[in-house]
Amino acid sequence: MSDETTTGIDNRKLLMWVFLGSDCMFFASLIGTYLIYKGTGNLDIGPVDVFDIPTTSVSTFVLLMSSMSMVFAYAYLVRNNINAFRIWMVSTIIMGATFLGFQVFEFSEFYFHYDLSPQTNLFGTTFYALTGTHGLHVTVGVVWLAIIFYSSLFRNSVSAETNLDLDLAALYWHFVDIVWIVIFAVVYLFGTFPGFPS
Amino acid sequence: MTSIPLKLPFKLNLSRPTNPTGVMDWITTIDHKKIGILYGVTAFIMFITGGIEALLIRTQLAGPELKIVAPDVYNQLFTMHATTMIFLGVMPLSAAFFNYIIPLQIGARDVAFPRLNAFSYWTFLFGALIMKSSWFLGGSPNAGWFGYAPITTTTFNPGNGIDFWIVGLQVLGIASLAASFNFIVTIINMRAPGLSFMRLPLFTWMTFITAILLVLAFPVITVALIELMLDRTFDFNFFNTKAGANPLLWQHLFWIFGHPEVYILILPAMGIVSEILPTFSKKPVFGYAAMVLAAAFIAFMGWLVWSHHMFTTGLGPIANSVFTITTMLIAVPTGVKMFNWLGTMWGGDIEFNTPVLFSVGFLSMFLIGGISGVMHSFSASDYQQQDTYFIVAHIHYVLFGGAIFAIFAGIYYWFPKFTGRMYDEKLGKQNFWLMFIGQNITFFPMHFVGMQGMPRRIFTYDSEMGWAFWNGVESFAAYVVAFGVLLFIINMIKSWISGPKADGDPWDGRTLEWSISSPPPVYNFLDVPKVESLDDFWHKKQKKNKSVKSKTNPKSIHLPQASYWPMLVSLGLAIAGYGIIYNLVVCGIGLAMVLVTVCAWSWEPVNEPDAH
The missing domain is CATH 4.10.860 (DNA Excision Repair, Uvrb; Chain A)
Incomplete structure (x- = not known):
């Protein structure tokens, strides 16, 4: 196989972009379902009752910072500073895991404290399906980054020449972050903002 | 390519197959040509099973109040017939052409991701087996190929059939997505030097547009299927009307996928016809740029028309008017394509062999299907036609007379390339006329009984209704079609085994796949071709340059x-x-x-x- 491509862009990077385009439609359908059902069905328990905006703001902030940390990790890898790369990788993974921890806390709080399960009403169904799918995406991202970090502990297996492997994971990671910004705005902020039409 | 020699945290000692033979070769192959043949043969077997289901349906409807199959089996038959023909027949048959032809047409040695390609085939095969195994595991899905929720929720449909449908479609979706990612990257990134986008053969263009549609449309149905699966398996409320769920949610999600899906089925067929007609008219394709733009416009408009499947659900006059207009608009680019095909043939030195007969069959049948399509694009008139045999007639004119005719044309056209042998022209022509006449007698009377009010998906009808005569005629003609397909199978098997040898370029072709031997060597091109114009291979043949013997040693090509x-x-x-x-x-x-x-x-x- 020839190493050169028609456009000069690596095949795998192009594949990642096409996949992310496809994933956009995936989340668009889930968010669409959520919005269609917003404010319908059994309204005994809804966004205003369960959301704790300050807590979720903290976890959102952590996830956004993990994207910045990801940028640093990539930048240091390209400069072949493997030690700094490792530090920023660990920081990205920890922040991603922290976000997941917040989500586990939030889900259990809703479930045990507010008695909100996916079976309760349409809000429960659509909320858990949407944020759960996003959480699954973050989990995949954390595992992916952890595998790259793990292999970087062995000599020469991760280096500036092979930065594309990290680049792909980073693209995915930033995408998952952006999706969360949309979810945080549409589900959390619009859900609790007083006077916002439901 | 940059690749990290990552250390394995665990040891997996399944040593790599080196030069496998026999069955092992087919299981482990990542050669796009072999995968194309696997795709084609598997999909054709599925097409036959779908055809048997259709014959059972037609036999049951041959006369009034027949009791050949029970009503619940009948429901499973029409569901599986449509699901099979769309997802296991037409789509993978198109995928077989993508696999075999695209790398050859763009001058590549393989697709961008050969292993992903193998993965998409095996996933398709297992998805098909999951779907079809439902016949033996307690009953097939029975809610129509669109599987409208809430009728598919456990409340109304407690059996396992729907679960097979949900899981089967998701697995098939993964296969289609993997293939489409692969072909988008392949067509963007693996083109031969000089092969700019506006020099691509039209079949490659149609594949590219189809793959983009697929990548954007399949996630939508995947979400709908996941929601239904969560409802059925974990008691979520997406389609639980008791909890206030909206029964139209499924219809919207399904048709937002479903209408682009229609173009996913027909655009590859249009691409095949756009290759065949210029070759046998001995003329370049008429209006190349218009053909590309019309297809792109059709693909774009495909996203703005989904509610024309839902005119009678009560969306209101504004929504119905808007979707009427957007739907009618699609007739314009389709008409552009139709006239360009005619323009390609006009004044040409046309050779009426089997591929051309099937292509012309495609044009005429697709035109009739297109005209009845414009009739029910008008929401007021759709109120009379919705859920009648008129719609059944329309869908079979565009999918059988359209897509399947074009696919048969493509199989005949590329048969020498696939196998290195020629098919039997006489059998091919008999095959065409049987299918052409059979399909018209089967499906044209459905317009009449549809207008008389015969609903779809009924397992029998009263003798007083006056539908018996045409239904009898339709059922008889369905067997004529089946006999035509039988001749096709005989032709294929006979010619593959003992047909006369074909050389690399039996049709005086224009595109790069004809510049190499038939069947192509495993590396496709000894030297990667350099392209200077549209129909480059044909132009180079006119210059009558003595082909220079390549000095490349095939053994030096890394595959x-x-x-x-x-x-x-x-x-x-x-x-x-x-x-x-x-x-x-x-x-x-x-x-x-x-x-x-x-x-x-x-x-x-x-x-x-x-x-x-």
Whole structure:
């Protein structure tokens, strides 16, 4: 196989972009379902009752910072500073895991404290399906980054020449972050903002 | 290519297949040509099973108040017939052409991701088996190919059939997505030097547009299927009307996917016809740029018309008017294509062999289907036609007279390239006329009984209704079509085994696949071709340059090597799929298998460093 491509862009990077385009439609359908059902069905328990905006703001902030940390990790890898790369990788993974921890806390709080399960009403169904799918995406991202970090502990297996492997994971990671910004705005902020039409 | 020699945290000693033979060769192959043949043969077998289902339907409807199949079996038959023909027949038959032809038309040695390609085939095969195995495991899906919720929720449909449908479609969706990612990257990134986008053969263009549609449309149905699966397996409320769910949600999600899907079915067929007509008219295609733009416009408009499937659900006059207009607009680019095909043939030195007959059959049948399509694009008139045999007539004119005729044309056209042998022209023509006449007598009277009010999806009808005569005629003609297909199978098997040898360019072709021997060598092109114009190969033949003997040694060409992993990942997915239906622990085992095999796959280098 020839190493050169028609456009000069690596095949795998192009594949990642096409996949992310496809994933956009995936989340668009889930968010669409959520919005269609917003404010319908059994309204005994809804966004205003369960959301704790300050807590979720903290976890959102952590996830956004993990994207910045990801940028640093990539930048240091390209400069072949493997030690700094490792530090920023660990920081990205920890922040991603922290976000997941917040989500586990939030889900259990809703479930045990507010008695909100996916079976309760349409809000429960659509909320858990949407944020759960996003959480699954973050989990995949954390595992992916952890595998790259793990292999970087062995000599020469991760280096500036092979930065594309990290680049792909980073693209995915930033995408998952952006999706969360949309979810945080549409589900959390619009859900609790007083006077916002439901 | 940059690839990290990652250290494995665990040892997986399944040594790589080197020069496998026989069955092992087909299981581990990542050669796009072999995968194309696997795709084609598998999809054709599925097409036959769908045809048997259709014959059973027609036999049951041959006369009034017949009791050949029970009503609940009849429901399963029409559901499986449509699901099979769309997802296991036409789509993978198109995919067979993508696999075999695209790398050849763009001057590449293989697709961008050969192992992903193998994965998409095996996933398709397992998805098809999951879907079809429902016949033997307690009953098939029975709610129509669109599976409208809430009728598909456990409240109204407690059996396993719908679960097979949900899981089967998701697995098939993964296969289609993997193939489409692959073809988008291949067409953007693997073109031969000089082969700019506006020099691409039209079939490659149609494949590219189809793959983009697929990548954007399949996630939508995947979400709908996941929602239905969560409802059925974990009692979520997406389609639970008791909890206030909206029964139109499924219809919207399904048709937002479903209408682009219609173009996913027909655009490859249009691409095939756009290759055949210029070749046998001995003329370049008329209005190349207009053909490309019309297809792009059709693909774009395909996203703005989904509610014309829902005119009678009460969306209101504004929505119905808007979707009437957007739907009618699609007739314009389709008309552009139709006139360009006619323009291509006009004044040409046309050779009426089997591929051309099928292509002209496509034009005329698709035109009739298009005209009845414009009739029910008008929402007021659709109120009379909705859910009648008029719609059945329309869909079969565009999908059978349209897509299937074009696919048959393509099989005949590329048969010498696939096999290195010629098909039997006389049998081919008999095959065409039987199918052409049979299909018109089968489907044209459906317009009449539809207008008389015969509803779709009824297992029998009263003799007083006056539908008996035409239904009898339709059922008889359905067997004529089946006999035509039988001649096709005989022709294919006979010619593949003992047909006369074909050379590399039997049709005086224009595109790059004809510049190499038939069947092509494993590396396709000894030297990567340099392209200077549209129909470059044809222009170079006119200059009558003596072809320079290539000095490249075939042994020096590095090709990606066979691999076990794609098939094993697909197998894991199939186990997980059955697990969702029967036992969640099995599902977990399947997913674990997917995880392990995906890791092993990604750590397996594309080429072993020491292999040649």
